[in-house]
Amino acid sequence: MKAVLEFLTKDEVERIHEASVRILEETGIRVYSAQVRKLLADHGASAKDLIVKIPKGLVEDAITKIRQDVTLAAPDPAYDLRLPSDDSPFVATSGYSPFVTDYETGNTRGSTTSDLAAFAIVSDYLDAVDYFWPIVFPTEVPPVLQEFEALAVSLKHTRKHIQCSCSSTRTAHWQIELASAIVGGKEELKKRPIFSATNAPIAPLTFEKEACEAMVMLASAGIPLVPMTMVLASTTAPATVAGTLAMANAEELACLVIIKCANPDAPVIYASEASVAHKITGKFNYDSPEYPLLSAGCAQLARFYNMPSMVGDVPLEVMPGDLLSLERNVLRVVLAFLTRTDLSAFLGSVDLASSASLAQLVVDAEACEHARAYLRSFDLSEDTLALDIIAKVGPGGHFLGQAHTKNHFRREIWTRGLDEFFILDRSSENSIPERAVAKVKEILSSCKSTVKFDLAETVEEVARDAREDLWQADGWSFQSEAFS
Amino acid sequence: MFGGGFEQLNRAILEGALEETEDLVKRMLEEGVNPLEVMNKGCIPAMEKAGELFEAEEFFLPELIMASEAMKRAVKLLEPELAKRGTEKKIIGRVVIGTVEGDVHDIGKSIVASMLSAAGFEVYDLGVDVPGETFVARVKEVEADILGLSALLTTTMQRQREVIELLTEKGMRDKVKLIVGGAPVTRAWAEKIGADGYAEDAVNAVKVAREMIASK
Numbered sequence: 001m002k003a004v005l006e007f008l009t010k011d012e013v014e015r016i017h018e019a020s021v022r023i024l025e026e027t028g029i030r031v032y033s034a035q036v037r038k039l040l041a042d043h044g045a046s047a048k049d050l051i052v053k054i055p056k057g058l059v060e061d062a063i064t065k066i067r068q069d070v071t072l073a074a075p076d077p078a079y080d081l082r083l084p085s086d087d088s089p090f091v092a093t094s095g096y097s098p099f100v101t102d103y104e105t106g107n108t109r110g111s112t113t114s115d116l117a118a119f120a121i122v123s124d125y126l127d128a129v130d131y132f133w134p135i136v137f138p139t140e141v142p143p144v145l146q147e148f149e150a151l152a153v154s155l156k157h158t159r160k161h162i163q164c165s166c167s168s169t170r171t172a173h174w175q176i177e178l179a180s181a182i183v184g185g186k187e188e189l190k191k192r193p194i195f196s197a198t199n200a201p202i203a204p205l206t207f208e209k210e211a212c213e214a215m216v217m218l219a220s221a222g223i224p225l226v227p228m229t230m231v232l233a234s235t236t237a238p239a240t241v242a243g244t245l246a247m248a249n250a251e252e253l254a255c256l257v258i259i260k261c262a263n264p265d266a267p268v269i270y271a272s273e274a275s276v277a278h279k280i281t282g283k284f285n286y287d288s289p290e291y292p293l294l295s296a297g298c299a300q301l302a303r304f305y306n307m308p309s310m311v312g313d314v315p316l317e318v319m320p321g322d323l324l325s326l327e328r329n330v331l332r333v334v335l336a337f338l339t340r341t342d343l344s345a346f347l348g349s350v351d352l353a354s355s356a357s358l359a360q361l362v363v364d365a366e367a368c369e370h371a372r373a374y375l376r377s378f379d380l381s382e383d384t385l386a387l388d389i390i391a392k393v394g395p396g397g398h399f400l401g402q403a404h405t406k407n408h409f410r411r412e413i414w415t416r417g418l419d420e421f422f423i424l425d426r427s428s429e430n431s432i433p434e435r436a437v438a439k440v441k442e443i444l445s446s447c448k449s450t451v452k453f454d455l456a457e458t459v460e461e462v463a464r465d466a467r468e469d470l471w472q473a474d475g476w477s478f479q480s481e482a483f484s
Numbered sequence: 485m486f487g488g489g490f491e492q493l494n495r496a497i498l499e500g501a502l503e504e505t506e507d508l509v510k511r512m513l514e515e516g517v518n519p520l521e522v523m524n525k526g527c528i529p530a531m532e533k534a535g536e537l538f539e540a541e542e543f544f545l546p547e548l549i550m551a552s553e554a555m556k557r558a559v560k561l562l563e564p565e566l567a568k569r570g571t572e573k574k575i576i577g578r579v580v581i582g583t584v585e586g587d588v589h590d591i592g593k594s595i596v597a598s599m600l601s602a603a604g605f606e607v608y609d610l611g612v613d614v615p616g617e618t619f620v621a622r623v624k625e626v627e628a629d630i631l632g633l634s635a636l637l638t639t640t641m642q643r644q645r646e647v648i649e650l651l652t653e654k655g656m657r658d659k660v661k662l663i664v665g666g667a668p669v670t671r672a673w674a675e676k677i678g679a680d681g682y683a684e685d686a687v688n689a690v691k692v693a694r695e696m697i698a699s700k
Binding site for chain 2: 351
């Protein structure tokens with residue numbers, strides 16, 4: 001027995017799917033890459049100018065190639081993640097902010113390599129973090145190097161699976177080279193992809209040249225792809241929930257088709273941050289009440305395709321000043337987890353994910369641990385139905401004196417109070433924010449690097465070549481075998 | 485003579501009724517109403533009212549944008565008539581705008597361009613993936629008062645700085661005011677790279693642009 005937030009009926013799921021197929025067939029997608037347009041045309045799509053119309057048959061063919069079971073391998077196999085997830089999703093940090101908010105002063109500044117390293121160390125320590133998104137960019141290095149460096153720095157400071165952004169072929173090439181060097185070659189990397197890659201189409205229905213070519217290159221190397229739709233109702237999608245779902249799903253199916261044309265075996269994860277544009281600013285509205293419902297709808301669509309999903313990102317972005325606001329955060333996480341997404345990346349972000357804070361990471365992880373506890377599944381058996389005990393107690397009696405009650409109580413009923421923290425110091429008299437800061441300091445001062453020395457050496461060796469090449473090739477597009 | 489039409493035109497623009505706006509403007513012009521009067525009494529008050537309603541959060545973004553679209557339709561019909569009479573539309577200022585090189589995000593920038601245009605600015609929208617040299621050349625060509633640089637990616641926002649450096653290199657930095665925007669862009673970033681202004685959203689972009697012109 002486990003709770004699931006379902007938003008669509010079976011018939012509605014099918015209607016959304018059909019609508020998405022029609023969008024791809026009749027409206028099509030705009031693809032800035034001639035290589036990707038050719039790849040799609042070679043598989044039966046019609047390409048005219050930048051617009052590619054994808055026939056229903058091609059979408060259906062891609063769906064038949066979906067892999068339901070995906071392993072996100074970790075540099076340390078003890079941290080491998082096997083999808084689909086079980087009771088609650090695997091959780092990661094939020095990602096790719098150019099700023100960091102100092103966990104002590106609250107001041108915001110450009111993020112650096114050492115900030116990213118600190119986030120990786122704290123994330124490595126926290127059990128609540130199952131995999132790592134490079135949460136901030138090392139912005140002191142040139143932009144052309146940042147996505148590569150994000151992976152390199154992360155590999156040096158966490159043993160967990162890393163989910164990177166990758167928006168150019170040259171970065172993709174070097175990310176693959178780096179990971180291959182660590183696992184022992186490109187064939188081994190296909191078996192043990194220690195990183196996966198997120199990549200977002202530009203809503204609505206647009207694919208930037210370098211980003212979609214990078215997606216093809218990564219797919220060809222067997223790297224799990226996590227293409228994320230970010231359509232927003234009323235700006236980049238219709239101002240209707242149904243229309244937004246159809247658009248989100250169309251973008252996901254378009255990504256699936258591109259990836260499967262490149263490599264039918266490539267693992268793909270259905271990822272969505274479809275939401276509603278803010279009524280005044282037009283920005284992403286994480287607080288919109290429609291957001292968890294759109295997430296639930298996308299999770300159902302992913303299940304319809306037997307595809308693992310990452311649809312329940314729930315940036316909390318609020319430092320709880322007291323238990324009541326911590327509970328609010330916990331319940332928001334519960335709502336997101338109820339979608340039964342397999343992955344969720346949201347810990348630590350602030351200011352609409354433009355920045356990140358270590359203290360926020362710790363309190364978000366705390367909320368996450370409580371939410372996981374609330375959402376565990378329950379057995380349904382002769383023993384748990386307890387008909388014999390019910391008969392024995394009979395009408396008017398009570399169950400307190402029964403061994404069955406005593407035996408099951410602590411196992412089945414959640415007894416831990418919200419103030420019995422998992423991560424924060426329970427014995428402290430300080431406020432929650434103060435305890436979060438103390439925890440960050442404790443982790444950073446006590447944690448030695450957990451990454452093996454030879455791995456760090458390998459990273460540095462590849463990184464030296466990568467830096468030289470990327471720096472020289474600024475603005476140069478890399479020709480991949482994937483297109484030949 | 486077309487009577488009581490200004491209120492009707494105000495309402496049509498406010499409601500974002502595109503065809504009705506066009507029909508009303510056309511009828512007014514056919515009936516010989518002075519185009520400058522149509523602009524000043526029929527159109528501008530409607531946009532001012534839309535701005536007030538938006539400020540009060542009684543209007544939301546889609547309603548504001550639709551009103552701007554209606555306004556633009558009206559202006560398109562009125563401009564040639566104004567030109568014929570030698571009275572051109574009053575231009576608040578000239579703005580060159582675009583998304584920086586390496587970034588093809590279009591929508592946010594286009595909304596800003598549309599709002600600026602509806603507010604009376606002459607807008608030169610250079611589109612997306614615009615090289616720094618193109619920005620600089622266009623600023624020079626049209627003698628722009630303001631240059632708006634949009635970037636939606638953390639990796640491309642750095643290009644905003646490069647454009648500013650290029651303007652400085654060409655000795656043009658003090659000739660144009662610079663506004664930067666886009667999802668990852670913050671006020672701190674704007675200050676760091678030496679921009680003159682930062683706008684969090686389209687409505688603020690118009691405010692900042694107006695302030696820049698006023699302070700010139």
